[in-house]
Amino acid sequence: MKPAVVNAWSRMVLIPAEEGPWNYRWTSTVVLECTCPPMEIRFEKGQTRGPDELPCRPAPNAMSGGVATAETATLEVDGDPGDLREPRDLRRPSPGPEPRPRSIRKGTVQFGNLLPELPFVAARELHTLDLSLVGLRCTMAPETVLVSDGLVHSFKVAPSEERPDAVNVRVFLEHSVSPATREKAGLPHLVILKFSREPVKKVLRGKSVVIDPGHGGRDKGFRGPVNLLEKNVALIVSRNLYSLLRLADARPYLTRRDDVTIEDFDRLRAATSRGADCLIRIHTSGDDDPDRRAYFVRYSPHLESSRALALEIRNALLERMGIDPALVEWDELGRVPVPVVQVEPLCLTHYSDEANFRAPLFQKRLAQSIFNGLMRWYMEKG
Ligand SMILES: [Zn+2]
Known part of the structure; x- marks a missing residue:
C-alpha cells in the first residue's frame, strides 16, 4: 500500500x-x-x-x-x-x-x-x-x-x-x-x-440569550403538507440551540420547554425580566401556495443592534446551509428594550422544506447556524 x-x-x-x-x-x-x-x-x-x-x-x-x-x-x-x-x-x-x-x-x-x-x-x-x-x-x-x-x-x-x-x-x-x-x-x-473550543466559550460565557420557540399548545402555527407542525419544529430547533449555548457556558433560557400555550406578553416579559442580551424567536415561514416559498430573518426596528444580529444570523445560515433568507424590518416583534430577531429559515408549507425540517441533522445544523451568527454578533459587539 x-x-x-x-x-x-x-x-x-x-x-x-x-x-x-x-x-x-x-x-x-x-x-x-x-x-x-x-x-x-x-x-x-x-x-x-x-x-x-x-x-x-x-x-x-x-x-x-x-x-x-x-x-x-x-x-x-x-x-x-x-x-x-x-x-x-x-x-x-x-x-x-x-x-x-x-x-x-x-x-x-x-x-x-x-x-x-x-x-x-x-x-x-x-x-x-x-x-x-x-x-x-x-x-x-x-x-x-x-x-x-x-x-x-x-x-x-x-x-x-x-x-x-x-x-x-x-x-x-x-x-x-x-x-x-x-x-x-x-x-x-x-x-x-x-x-x-475555549475561545468559543470565552465569547459566550455568561451571555444571556432568551430563545422563544414560536407557537405551542393550542396555537399550532403553520402545518406542512405531511402534517408537520410549526410549533414542534420551532421547539426542536430551539432546544438544539439551547444545548449548544449551554455547552458554550452561556445562560440560555427557553420561553417554553414543552408543547404549551403561552401569550406573546409572557415571551417578551421573559426577555426583559431576565435582562437578556437578545431575544431569538424561532419560527418557520408558510404560504397558501405549496409551490411558493420564502425565508426571512426579521428584526425589530426599535433597537439598532437588532439588525446587526439579524444580519449575522442570516450570513451564518447562508454560509453553513446555503439558505439565503431576506432581512426584513418588522414592527410586530414586540417593543422591548432588547434586540429581537425572528428566524424563519425554511417554509414549512413547501414539500421539500418540510422534508428537510424532519431530518434531525438538518435541525441541528439550523441551530448551529444560529449559534454561529450569535457568536459573531457578540464578537463584533465586543
Ligand atoms: Zn410562526
Missing part, C-alpha cells in the same frame, strides 16, 4: 468530566486518515488571512439543494430533546450527585467528509493554520471541507507544490488557537488535530 492521505473529516467532541452534567472538555478535531504514519509533521506559523484569499465560492441568491449529502455518520450531540435538563443556575440544589445527562455521554457529532454542494461565504477574517505531512501523497480529492462549527470554519487537503512526497493541510479557524496533535496507529493511521 502506498503511503498516502486517503480521507479527512472533522468532528466536535465532548469528553465528560467526573462530576456535574455540564462539566466536560469540548474540542473540535480535524482527522486525517493515512495508509501509514507520516515521516514528519511540519507546522507553518499561523497567519491571518483576509476574505479575498479564502477558498470560498461566491454565494448565489437562492438556496441550493443537497443539504444532507456530506455526512458519513452522525452521532447525537445533545440526544433526544427530551433529554434536556434545566441548567444548574435555574435548578434548585439537589442533595445527591446528579446523573449525567445521556446527551453528554453520547459524545460527538460528525460533519461531512466532502464539501457539501453548497455555496458559502466568509465575509470576515479567519485565522489559518498550515501544516505538511512529509512522506505521504494525497490520494483524496483536493477538496475544501466546510465544517462551520463555530471554531473550525473549513479545511483543505492538497498535494504540496514544493515537494511531491508531502501533503499540505490548511485549516481556517474562527479564532486563533493552536492544536494539540495526536496520532493513532492502525489502518487507517490517524493524524488528529485537536482544537480546544
Whole structure:
C-alpha cells in the first residue's frame, strides 16, 4: 500500500468530566486518515488571512439543494430533546450527585467528509493554520471541507507544490488557537488535530440569550403538507440551540420547554425580566401556495443592534446551509428594550422544506447556524 492521505473529516467532541452534567472538555478535531504514519509533521506559523484569499465560492441568491449529502455518520450531540435538563443556575440544589445527562455521554457529532454542494461565504477574517505531512501523497480529492462549527470554519487537503512526497493541510479557524496533535496507529493511521473550543466559550460565557420557540399548545402555527407542525419544529430547533449555548457556558433560557400555550406578553416579559442580551424567536415561514416559498430573518426596528444580529444570523445560515433568507424590518416583534430577531429559515408549507425540517441533522445544523451568527454578533459587539 502506498503511503498516502486517503480521507479527512472533522468532528466536535465532548469528553465528560467526573462530576456535574455540564462539566466536560469540548474540542473540535480535524482527522486525517493515512495508509501509514507520516515521516514528519511540519507546522507553518499561523497567519491571518483576509476574505479575498479564502477558498470560498461566491454565494448565489437562492438556496441550493443537497443539504444532507456530506455526512458519513452522525452521532447525537445533545440526544433526544427530551433529554434536556434545566441548567444548574435555574435548578434548585439537589442533595445527591446528579446523573449525567445521556446527551453528554453520547459524545460527538460528525460533519461531512466532502464539501457539501453548497455555496458559502466568509465575509470576515479567519485565522489559518498550515501544516505538511512529509512522506505521504494525497490520494483524496483536493477538496475544501466546510465544517462551520463555530471554531473550525473549513479545511483543505492538497498535494504540496514544493515537494511531491508531502501533503499540505490548511485549516481556517474562527479564532486563533493552536492544536494539540495526536496520532493513532492502525489502518487507517490517524493524524488528529485537536482544537480546544475555549475561545468559543470565552465569547459566550455568561451571555444571556432568551430563545422563544414560536407557537405551542393550542396555537399550532403553520402545518406542512405531511402534517408537520410549526410549533414542534420551532421547539426542536430551539432546544438544539439551547444545548449548544449551554455547552458554550452561556445562560440560555427557553420561553417554553414543552408543547404549551403561552401569550406573546409572557415571551417578551421573559426577555426583559431576565435582562437578556437578545431575544431569538424561532419560527418557520408558510404560504397558501405549496409551490411558493420564502425565508426571512426579521428584526425589530426599535433597537439598532437588532439588525446587526439579524444580519449575522442570516450570513451564518447562508454560509453553513446555503439558505439565503431576506432581512426584513418588522414592527410586530414586540417593543422591548432588547434586540429581537425572528428566524424563519425554511417554509414549512413547501414539500421539500418540510422534508428537510424532519431530518434531525438538518435541525441541528439550523441551530448551529444560529449559534454561529450569535457568536459573531457578540464578537463584533465586543
Ligand atoms: Zn410562526
